[in-house]
Every structure is written in structure tokens, then in C-alpha cells.
Amino acid sequence: MADEVPQLIDVDEVPELVDVDEDDVPDLVDVGEAAAEPRGRARTPIAVRKMVRDKVPITLLTGYLGAGKSTLLDYIMTENHGYRIAVCMNDYGDTTDIESKALQFSNDDGNDPSAGMLALPNGCLCCSFKDLGIAAIEDMVAAQREKVDWVVVELTGLADPAPIAKSFWANEEMGDLELDSVVCVVDSRNVLKQIDEARDDGSPSECQRQIACADVILLNKTDLVTPEILDEVTAAVAAINPTLRVYRTDHSQIGLDKLFNLRAYAAAPTAIEECSDCISHTHTKGHAHTHGHHSHGITTTTIPLPPLSAEQFAALNDFLEEFIWAGKLLVDSKPVSWDGEPPEILRTKGFMLVDGEEKVVQGVADLFDIQPAVGSGDAQPKLVFIGRRVDSRLGDVVRARLGI
The missing domain is CATH 3.40.50.300 (P-loop containing nucleotide triphosphate hydrolases)
Structure with missing residues (x-):
């Protein structure tokens, strides 16, 4: 199993611990x-x-x-x-x-x-x-x-x-x-x-x-x-x-x-591609999915992204500034209805292709940064939000802002 990579984690399944090449992704230690x-x-x-x-x-x-x-x-x-x-x-x-x-x-x-x-x-x-x-x-x-x-x-x-x-x-x-x-x-x-x-x-x-x-x-x-x-x-x-x-x-x-x-x-694709989400084999392509637990209060949503044009990237950057920095969710300049308080973001990760150029998103609390990716990776373009009151509706907002 030296060349295998870790299985992606599905919250409905208990992930298996696998051995991998120590020069690729670190071993999970039993x-x-x-x-x-x-x-x-x-x-x-x-x-x-x-x-x-x-x-x-x-x-x-x-x-x-x-x-x-x-x-x-x-x-x-x-x-x-x-x-x-x-x-x-x-x-x-x-x-x-x-x-x-x-x-x-x-x-x-x-x-x-x-x-x-x-x-x-x-x-x-x-x-x-x-x-x-x-x-x-x-x-x-x-x-x-x-x-x-x-x-x-x-x-x-x-x-x-x-x-x-x-x-x-x-x-x-x-x-x-x-x-x-x-x-x-x-x-x-x-x-x-x-x-x-x-x-x-x-x-x-x-x-x-x-x-x-x-x-x-x-x-x-x-x-x-x-x-x-x-x-x-x-x-x-x-x-x-x-x-x-x-x-x-x-x-x-x-x-x-x-x-x-x-x-x-860092602005490294490996920091994103090792996110253990399960989009590819349990959810419909193009739609966000959410991980959570009935009593946790903290959930995660993962939003697949298509290759972006420069205009779409600018729109996504505007969305992140409004949402992460200012706590606003807007579509067509109008506030998005949210039950109770808006989401509170604790961690943001993302990988995107903009006119063929790889970019990485990293964020913690109300800060985020987008940088050109360092090195190459096989990460699938996506945004990952971890926080309170986070659900798949964020994917709807992102797609509306991108016009997809």
C-alpha cells in the first residue's frame, strides 16, 4: 500500500487508517x-x-x-x-x-x-x-x-x-x-x-x-x-x-x-488537497455539502468550484471580503435571509483555477488571504468553510455570485 493516499472522510463512515509513502502524505499512526x-x-x-x-x-x-x-x-x-x-x-x-x-x-x-x-x-x-x-x-x-x-x-x-x-x-x-x-x-x-x-x-x-x-x-x-x-x-x-x-x-x-x-x-495546494471531504463519491457534482452533528453547533460545508474567469474571481473575492471581513451575505446587493444570526467562520480553506492559474485561499476567523499556489497539485477546486451555522446555503450564495 506504499503508493496509496488516505481515504476521504465521510461523516457517515468511520475512516480507515492507511499506510502511505512517507515522501508523499504522512502515515496515519495506529x-x-x-x-x-x-x-x-x-x-x-x-x-x-x-x-x-x-x-x-x-x-x-x-x-x-x-x-x-x-x-x-x-x-x-x-x-x-x-x-x-x-x-x-x-x-x-x-x-x-x-x-x-x-x-x-x-x-x-x-x-x-x-x-x-x-x-x-x-x-x-x-x-x-x-x-x-x-x-x-x-x-x-x-x-x-x-x-x-x-x-x-x-x-x-x-x-x-x-x-x-x-x-x-x-x-x-x-x-x-x-x-x-x-x-x-x-x-x-x-x-x-x-x-x-x-x-x-x-x-x-x-x-x-x-x-x-x-x-x-x-x-x-x-x-x-x-x-x-x-x-x-x-x-x-x-x-x-x-x-x-x-x-x-x-x-x-x-x-x-x-x-x-x-x-x-501556506499557499501550497497540498494544504488543500489533503482536506478529507467526500464530494467526489457521495454527493452530486457542483453542489455544496455539509458535515455536522446534531449537538456540535460547528459544521463544515464544502463548495466545489469550476475553473474561474478573471471576472468570476473578482466576484468571488468580493464575496469573501463581504462575508468573512464584514459578516455580510449579499446577492444582487441584497442581504440573504438567514435563520437567526449569520454564520460565524472559524477556518476557511480553498483552491481555485483562475484563467489556468492555481490560487490558494487560507483564512482564520475574520481574516483571509488569496495567494498564487506554490508548487503543483491535483487538488480539486473548492471552498471549505468551518464554523457555526454553516450549511449548504453558502454554496447557493457562491454560485449566485459567480453566475453559475
């Missing part, structure tokens, strides 16, 4: 495989150098307290995996015995941007960014630039990653940093209950929002649930966000190459 992988296996310097980019990539790590974030961070900061990672922890207390493993602790000079950085024996660095802003993180990393290939930022268990991802993605003060992806760790034992929880105002829970904004999900603690429960969890997660890469793990053990260099916010 529990036994993950457990068998040596924790101390070092990566060769050549493999590390392949991941070096002009800017230092950032991975946001989210997940409920107790899901396994600390276990993953402990692996990053203690094992000889070969990566030089700066870990920005929300609180040192969330990870056991890190300070005792440090080689040195920088001085308390307030003028030193590297103050507060711990140097670890495996070549990684860590710091606490509690109460610090993006600029402070950028300054600390810049001071250690020759020692850092990657940055992992841990979010609190109750954090909504959407506004944080938006800040890291769009902030002009980022300098030498760029957002690569959002990784979410979930507790397979408790995630179904956490998904069905709601805020006091009836809006989706933090767990739902974390899953909706993630690019990768680690279904952790798989050794503590039955195969039937694990399949139910997989389907529930895919119902919220069918664009995810899903890995099943035990004690958060996974090769870091599965989490890094995903370019989920």
Missing part, C-alpha cells in the same frame, strides 16, 4: 505502531536541514487539560529527536521536572530578550510566555535564532485557538516567524462528553472550537478505550472538521515529522 516506535530515536541532521525555511515556523499546541499536551511537550524537551525546538509553555508547572533537566538558565536582565529561556540537554529551548505578547516571543526567538529550527507554542486548555492563530498569522510584528499549523490533542476517553458541552450562552464548547481550528488531531489515550468508542470518537471529530489529519496515539507518542512542516497556512 496505536500499535506508535507504541512500537522508539522514543529516543534521533533524526539525522540531513532530515532536520530539509525542514529549514526562510522563517522559523510556529506550531500552536492546543487541547483540554489532561488530554496529553504535557506528555507531548515532555517528549519534545527531553528526547534526542534531532530537532532544535523552542517551546513556549503557558506555565512551567504544566510540565514535570523541566527546570531540573536544564543545562542553564539565563539571567534576569530585563534588557536581555533571551531572559527566561531554558537550554535543554537535547538541544531544545523552553520558556514561559504567560502574560507575554507575540512581540516578546519573537524577540526571545530572534536572540536564539541560530539555535532554533522550530517554535511550539502551548495554549491553555480552555483557549479558543482561532483568535490566537489569527494573531500569529496576520501580525506584521512576526518578523522571522510564520504560523505553520495548529495541533490539537484530545483525550479519547472524555472527548465525546467535551464535544457535547456548551457554553452558558449556548455557543459551541472550547473543545469543539479547538477541533474546528486544528489542522492535526491526536486522538490520545487510545489504550484506554474500546475500538468501538475509538471509531465513534474518530467519526465525531471528523464531523466537526473533515479537513483534519487524524492520528491515534498512546501517551502522545508520534513522530514529530507528522506534526511539523505541514504548511497549513
Whole structure:
């Protein structure tokens, strides 16, 4: 099966985990495989150098307290995996015995941007960014630039990653940093209950929002649930966000190459073509379809797009500006009737052909960007919206705006 690619996820089916060529799409890790992988296996310097980019990539790590974030961070900061990672922890207390493993602790000079950085024996660095802003993180990393290939930022268990991802993605003060992806760790034992929880105002829970904004999900603690429960969890997660890469793990053990260099916010067709929707074999061509769950509050709709003319592209760009930036849904300059409040978008992805030129759409919350695609891919033109009150009517609006 070395040349196969992952099956597209249908929310009515539990997706199978398949093996693929590691030079193409990353393997989906099964529990036994993950457990068998040596924790101390070092990566060769050549493999590390392949991941070096002009800017230092950032991975946001989210997940409920107790899901396994600390276990993953402990692996990053203690094992000889070969990566030089700066870990920005929300609180040192969330990870056991890190300070005792440090080689040195920088001085308390307030003028030193590297103050507060711990140097670890495996070549990684860590710091606490509690109460610090993006600029402070950028300054600390810049001071250690020759020692850092990657940055992992841990979010609190109750954090909504959407506004944080938006800040890291769009902030002009980022300098030498760029957002690569959002990784979410979930507790397979408790995630179904956490998904069905709601805020006091009836809006989706933090767990739902974390899953909706993630690019990768680690279904952790798989050794503590039955195969039937694990399949139910997989389907529930895919119902919220069918664009995810899903890995099943035990004690958060996974090769870091599965989490890094995903370019989920880059203008790369691979960031779109690996969206695991099921348009091609379960829905009528040309019509949007929606994934959801009766109690989630967060749904996904995927809208197939034809090749676009320059005029149609301009119309689509106008639609995205009005909808994502201003929260307006208009057809022929008239508001579209929507039951209750209009949709709230958490994540936008898209791929389109405009007069033969490939373009990629990326968005988080109320920001989006369209760039020429980098490299070539076989992605089918489409728009994917993930958020609240999202349904197939968005496809009707898009087609009306495009005149198709």
C-alpha cells in the first residue's frame, strides 16, 4: 500500500487508517505502531536541514487539560529527536521536572530578550510566555535564532485557538516567524462528553472550537478505550472538521515529522488537497455539502468550484471580503435571509483555477488571504468553510455570485 493516499472522510463512515509513502502524505499512526516506535530515536541532521525555511515556523499546541499536551511537550524537551525546538509553555508547572533537566538558565536582565529561556540537554529551548505578547516571543526567538529550527507554542486548555492563530498569522510584528499549523490533542476517553458541552450562552464548547481550528488531531489515550468508542470518537471529530489529519496515539507518542512542516497556512495546494471531504463519491457534482452533528453547533460545508474567469474571481473575492471581513451575505446587493444570526467562520480553506492559474485561499476567523499556489497539485477546486451555522446555503450564495 506504499503508493496509496488516505481515504476521504465521510461523516457517515468511520475512516480507515492507511499506510502511505512517507515522501508523499504522512502515515496515519495506529496505536500499535506508535507504541512500537522508539522514543529516543534521533533524526539525522540531513532530515532536520530539509525542514529549514526562510522563517522559523510556529506550531500552536492546543487541547483540554489532561488530554496529553504535557506528555507531548515532555517528549519534545527531553528526547534526542534531532530537532532544535523552542517551546513556549503557558506555565512551567504544566510540565514535570523541566527546570531540573536544564543545562542553564539565563539571567534576569530585563534588557536581555533571551531572559527566561531554558537550554535543554537535547538541544531544545523552553520558556514561559504567560502574560507575554507575540512581540516578546519573537524577540526571545530572534536572540536564539541560530539555535532554533522550530517554535511550539502551548495554549491553555480552555483557549479558543482561532483568535490566537489569527494573531500569529496576520501580525506584521512576526518578523522571522510564520504560523505553520495548529495541533490539537484530545483525550479519547472524555472527548465525546467535551464535544457535547456548551457554553452558558449556548455557543459551541472550547473543545469543539479547538477541533474546528486544528489542522492535526491526536486522538490520545487510545489504550484506554474500546475500538468501538475509538471509531465513534474518530467519526465525531471528523464531523466537526473533515479537513483534519487524524492520528491515534498512546501517551502522545508520534513522530514529530507528522506534526511539523505541514504548511497549513501556506499557499501550497497540498494544504488543500489533503482536506478529507467526500464530494467526489457521495454527493452530486457542483453542489455544496455539509458535515455536522446534531449537538456540535460547528459544521463544515464544502463548495466545489469550476475553473474561474478573471471576472468570476473578482466576484468571488468580493464575496469573501463581504462575508468573512464584514459578516455580510449579499446577492444582487441584497442581504440573504438567514435563520437567526449569520454564520460565524472559524477556518476557511480553498483552491481555485483562475484563467489556468492555481490560487490558494487560507483564512482564520475574520481574516483571509488569496495567494498564487506554490508548487503543483491535483487538488480539486473548492471552498471549505468551518464554523457555526454553516450549511449548504453558502454554496447557493457562491454560485449566485459567480453566475453559475
